Amino acid sequence: MSPISVASIDPSSIDAGAVAHYGDPSREQKILDTEAGLVDRSHRDVLAVPGVDRLTWLHSLTTQHLTGLPPMTGSELLVLSPHGHVEHHAVLVDDGTATWLDLEPGAGAGLLTFLSRMIFMTRVDPADATADRAVLSIVGPRTDEALRALGVGPLAPADVVPVPPAKFATGIVPPRPTAKYAAAALPGFDGLVRRVEGGADLLVPRAAVPDVIAAAALPPAGIWAYEAVRVAARRPRFGFETDHKTLAAEVGWTAQAVHLEKGCYRGQETVSRVHHLGRPPRKLVLLHLDGIATDELPAPHTEVVKDGRAVGFVGTAVRHYELGQIALAVVRQNVKPDDGGQLQVGPSTAAIDPL
Structure with missing residues (x-):
C-alpha cells in the first residue's frame, strides 16, 4: 500500500516531510511497542561539528558535560537563554572526528547561527549536513535483534545518571554526560548507530537511505505510530511540549540533557536555582x-x-x-x-x- 504523507493532510506541520502511516497506524504502533519497526525520520535537521576543540567548545556552550567524551558515544544537550529557557534541544553522537547533532525539522539553521557566532579562536567548523545525512529510527523491544541483522552490536542500553536531590553534596554527579548512548559504525553504509531509550537511531548518508531500509528488513512504521509511542512513554519533544519560557526541569530534561555540576554556561544559574528549590513552575x-x-x-x-x-x-x-x-x-x-x-x-x- 502506498504511504500516506503528513503533507497531504497538513502541509504546515513540522512533520510534513515524513510519512504519516502505511495504511494501519494502530498495527504500526503495536509493532513499535511489542516488536521492532523502522521509522523514516529523515526530515530531521542534522549539523556536523568537526574540529579538535569541538567537545570542550560544546561543553562550554551547552547544558551537557562533554569534555573527554569517548568516540562512538551519544548524548543529548540543550542551549538555554540567559534566563534559563530552552532555546534548542539536540541529540548527538561523536565518531572521534566530528560531533553530529540531529534536531527538529527546521531548527538546524537557528542552532547553526548561534554556534557560528560562538567560534572565536576555537578550532571547530560547524556546518549544516541535512542535505547529506538522514536519521532513521529502529523502535521496539527487539531493537538489539534488528541491529545484529545489520551487523551491529550488541550495544549497551542507554545509561542515564539519576537526578540528585535538591541541595545535593558536591561530587555526587560524575564528570560525564548524564545520558550516555552507546554508538557504533554501521558497516557497509558509512553510517552510525546510536542506541537510545526504546530503540536506536541510524545516521546514514541520505543517498543510502533506500539501501539501509532494505537491509534492515523491518516492518515500516509512520510518524503517527512513532509519536504515539513517544507520548505514551512521556518523552517531551522540542516545539511541542515546550514554549518560549520552558525550563529544562519542567519537561524532565534534567536527567537526559543537563549536568548539574559542570562549569558555567548560559542559563546555568536558573537551572541551579530551580533544581535546589525543588519546584519548577x-x-x-x-x-x-x-x-x-x-x-x-x-x-x-x-x-x-x-x-x-x-x-x-x-x-x-x-x-x-x-x-x-x-x-x-x-x-x-x-x-x-x-x-x-x-x-x-x-x-x-x-x-x-x-x-
Whole structure:
C-alpha cells in the first residue's frame, strides 16, 4: 500500500516531510511497542561539528558535560537563554572526528547561527549536513535483534545518571554526560548507530537511505505510530511540549540533557536555582481525553482549562492503540490528578494520568 504523507493532510506541520502511516497506524504502533519497526525520520535537521576543540567548545556552550567524551558515544544537550529557557534541544553522537547533532525539522539553521557566532579562536567548523545525512529510527523491544541483522552490536542500553536531590553534596554527579548512548559504525553504509531509550537511531548518508531500509528488513512504521509511542512513554519533544519560557526541569530534561555540576554556561544559574528549590513552575503530565465531544485531536499548544482558567497547554495529542486519545501537556505545578475540578481541552474533558 502506498504511504500516506503528513503533507497531504497538513502541509504546515513540522512533520510534513515524513510519512504519516502505511495504511494501519494502530498495527504500526503495536509493532513499535511489542516488536521492532523502522521509522523514516529523515526530515530531521542534522549539523556536523568537526574540529579538535569541538567537545570542550560544546561543553562550554551547552547544558551537557562533554569534555573527554569517548568516540562512538551519544548524548543529548540543550542551549538555554540567559534566563534559563530552552532555546534548542539536540541529540548527538561523536565518531572521534566530528560531533553530529540531529534536531527538529527546521531548527538546524537557528542552532547553526548561534554556534557560528560562538567560534572565536576555537578550532571547530560547524556546518549544516541535512542535505547529506538522514536519521532513521529502529523502535521496539527487539531493537538489539534488528541491529545484529545489520551487523551491529550488541550495544549497551542507554545509561542515564539519576537526578540528585535538591541541595545535593558536591561530587555526587560524575564528570560525564548524564545520558550516555552507546554508538557504533554501521558497516557497509558509512553510517552510525546510536542506541537510545526504546530503540536506536541510524545516521546514514541520505543517498543510502533506500539501501539501509532494505537491509534492515523491518516492518515500516509512520510518524503517527512513532509519536504515539513517544507520548505514551512521556518523552517531551522540542516545539511541542515546550514554549518560549520552558525550563529544562519542567519537561524532565534534567536527567537526559543537563549536568548539574559542570562549569558555567548560559542559563546555568536558573537551572541551579530551580533544581535546589525543588519546584519548577510547571510540569509535564499525560492526559487522557474522553473523545466523546469530538473525534478530532487538539492541535499543539491548545489551552488546558480548569474551572474556566487556563492552567497549561497540550503539546502532542495522539490516538494510542491501547490507551485511546492521550496527550502530553505542560500544566501548572499545583494542578493535581485528584484535587477536584475537571480539565478541559477544547471540547474534550481531560484527566491527568495518576502515574
